[in-house]
Amino acid sequence: MSEGAKVLLSTLMVLGAQSPQKALPIDELASKLGMGLPELQKELDRLTKAGYAVTTRQEGRVKVYLTGTGVITASSAYS
Amino acid sequence: MRVFILCWEYPPRIIGGLARHVEGLSRALASLGNEVHVITLDFPGAPYEEHEGSLYIHRVPVSVPAPSFHSWVLLFNHFFEKRAGQLAHEYGAPDVLHIHDWLTVPAGVAAKHLLRTPLVMTFHSTEASRSSNSPSTESAMVEGLEWWGSFEAARVVAVSGWMKSEVLTRLRTPGEKIEQIPNAVEPLKFEGLVDVKAARARWNVGEGQRMITAVGRLTPQKGFDDLIRAYPTIRRAVPESRLVIVGDGHMRGELESLADREHVRDGTTFAGFIDDDELVAALRSSDVVVVPSRFEPFGIVALEAMAAGVPLVVSRVGGLAEIVEDSVDGIEVEPNNPSAIAAATVRILSDRELVSRLVTKGEEKVKSYSWENVAKRTLGVYQEAVKVTKYE
Numbered sequence: 417m418s419e420g421a422k423v424l425l426s427t428l429m430v431l432g433a434q435s436p437q438k439a440l441p442i443d444e445l446a447s448k449l450g451m452g453l454p455e456l457q458k459e460l461d462r463l464t465k466a467g468y469a470v471t472t473r474q475e476g477r478v479k480v481y482l483t484g485t486g487v488i489t490a491s492s493a494y495s
Numbered sequence: 496m497r498v499f500i501l502c503w504e505y506p507p508r509i510i511g512g513l514a515r516h517v518e519g520l521s522r523a524l525a526s527l528g529n530e531v532h533v534i535t536l537d538f539p540g541a542p543y544e545e546h547e548g549s550l551y552i553h554r555v556p557v558s559v560p561a562p563s564f565h566s567w568v569l570l571f572n573h574f575f576e577k578r579a580g581q582l583a584h585e586y587g588a589p590d591v592l593h594i595h596d597w598l599t600v601p602a603g604v605a606a607k608h609l610l611r612t613p614l615v616m617t618f619h620s621t622e623a624s625r626s627s628n629s630p631s632t633e634s635a636m637v638e639g640l641e642w643w644g645s646f647e648a649a650r651v652v653a654v655s656g657w658m659k660s661e662v663l664t665r666l667r668t669p670g671e672k673i674e675q676i677p678n679a680v681e682p683l684k685f686e687g688l689v690d691v692k693a694a695r696a697r698w699n700v701g702e703g704q705r706m707i708t709a710v711g712r713l714t715p716q717k718g719f720d721d722l723i724r725a726y727p728t729i730r731r732a733v734p735e736s737r738l739v740i741v742g743d744g745h746m747r748g749e750l751e752s753l754a755d756r757e758h759v760r761d762g763t764t765f766a767g768f769i770d771d772d773e774l775v776a777a778l779r780s781s782d783v784v785v786v787p788s789r790f791e792p793f794g795i796v797a798l799e800a801m802a803a804g805v806p807l808v809v810s811r812v813g814g815l816a817e818i819v820e821d822s823v824d825g826i827e828v829e830p831n832n833p834s835a836i837a838a839a840t841v842r843i844l845s846d847r848e849l850v851s852r853l854v855t856k857g858e859e860k861v862k863s864y865s866w867e868n869v870a871k872r873t874l875g876v877y878q879e880a881v882k883v884t885k886y887e
Contacts, residue, residue: 417745430567431560434539466747467767484507484539485743485768491503491510492712492744494564 417466420459422493423449425468428482429490439472439479496877497530499582499589499606501575501599503568505535505552506771511712512795513595513619516654516678523870525550532586534578534602536571553578565633568598575602576609583610591615591877597622597637600644607647613884615876616648617676620792621661624813625716642666649880652676652873654793655814661792674879676872677814678795679864685775685802694776698739698764705736705844708781708805710774710796711788713744718787718810721833723750725787726759728837733844738763741777778803783843789830791815797825798864801857806850808839824856 417425427449433440446456460480463469468486472479482490500521504514521531530549537543537554545552555574561567579602583589593615594603600616607614622637645651645668652674653659659675662668692702700706707729711717719740726738740750740763747765754760769777778784784800786809794815800807807825809815819825826843828835843850 417748422745426564430562430564432557434537482539487538488508488510488768489743489745491508492714 418459418462420455421462424459425463425486425490426493428469428480429487433481434487435481436472439474439481441477441479445480496590496874497587498524498532498591498593498877499579500531500533500593501579501603502533502595503536503571503598505533507541508536508538512678512793515795516619517595519679519681519866520869520873521550523866524873527870527874530586532582534575553582565636569601572599572602575599576605579606580609588612591880593617594644596620597640597644600640604643604647611886613649613880614647615650615652615880616644617652617654618658618662619654621665623665624661624790624792649884650674650876652876654678655817657813657817658792674876676869676876677864678793678798679866679869680795680798680802680861681866682802682861684771685779689776689779691780694780698766698777700737700739703735705733705782706739706780707736707783707785707840708739708741708777709785709787710741712742713746713750715746716788716790718789718830719750720753721831721836722785722787723753723757723759723763724833725837725840726763727757728834729840730759730762732841736762736844739766739777740764741766741769741774743768775803778805781805783808783840785836785840786810786815787836788812788815794818798861801861804854804858806843806853807857808836808843824853824860
């Protein structure tokens with residue numbers, strides 16, 4: 417997993433994005449992480465492909481949240 | 496007794512060994528007539544509250560964002576502390592608070608003083624061994640919390656002799672405070688019918704092929720890279736062998752690339768995370784289980800393989816070396832040694848008599864690792880903690 421993907425995974429967990437209701441807008445996430453939107457999108461694609469995250473469109477915005485496997489993978493780096 | 500157990504993971508949130516340990520212990524404590532409340536983190540799809548007999552699971556959402564993992568840990572501890580306070584009000588104060596590893600030390604210590612309740616801490620691992628002694632500010636905080644927890648605890652539990660010596664030497668916890676109580680397995684879990692053919696097919700192991708299985712988080716500690724490096728030699732000796740790696744983690748991409756570079760990607764299945772039933776099916780379908788860890792405070796996979804009746808190759812490290820008796824109920828190899836892993840695995844795959852002997856001894860040994868025994872011994876620790884804790 418790339419460093420960017422690791423950081424993104426961990427950030428989604430500590431920000432509490434682990435359900436559709438708590439999904440975070442990806443533009444806000446990019447700004448929080450100081451990443452460009454295309455770069456963030458590339459890392460997100462990796463995470464969603466691996467089954468760690470889900471992107472969803474809510475209120476006209478693209479948002480993202482972690483799956484159970486994503487939460488476990490994010491946590492496993494510290495266990 | 497009324498016991499509050501604080502742990503960041505509980506099934507289905509299974510990060511490492513803590514979840515399985517706390518589940519086994521809390522179920523066994525409840526079946527012995529104790530009222531057990533597990534305070535843990537919420538998890539996608541899992542209910543916030545669960546109740547079975549006198550076992551209560553309270554999954555706590557962390558509704559405030561944190562800037563980093565370590566500050567998030569401190570934050571969720573406040574939520575645990577709040578939940579402990581609510582539960583004490585609702586059910587009555589606990590007789591004992593039990594925390595597991597550094598992750599719940601702040602909540603445990605705060606609840607101890609607020610509720611005037613004895614504290615017990617179990618060490619499953621230490622930061623120094625996890626971080627291989629590489630200093631960082633985060634590690635310093637974790638080690639500080641480990642020391643604080645062991646200092647505040649009336650009694651400390653270590654899951655292996657190796658863990659006990661770590662706590663004694665690194666944290667300087669007085670020996671008389673420490674009790675060594677191992678993990679356990681639930682043997683009934685391994686006794687049901689398993690459709691081996693179907694299970695093996697799920698992990699691309701065909702009829703007549705030999706299944707080599709490794710289970711764990713895909714982290715450097717687990718040494719799965721050494722197993723992949725060993726696999727070309729194994730495959731030359733046993734061409735019908737297939738390697739199945741169960742688990743997930745940050746190293747997955749790296750391990751997949753390594754399997755490519757070693758030209759064994761076609762014989763390797765990365766199964767990802769699987770649930771408990773699937774884990775039992777995977778173990779019982781295996782011809783050999785390899786645990787190539789570089790560091791392992793306990794190594795519950797070894798017990799699970801014994802319970803599943805599968806021969807084992809394990810690294811001679813930490814708790815693994817205490818569980819397995821070399822050439823009696825498993826084969827031990829030096830860590831970081833792909834050649835030794837290959838030789839031991841080939842030996843098992845080629846010698847049916849050896850397998851039969853190892854499996855018989857393993858099945859005998861695993862009977863002594865029951866959750867009921869662990870719960871009874873832990874209750875003894877709780878009683879000691881109550882006895883030595885005095886509030887004016």
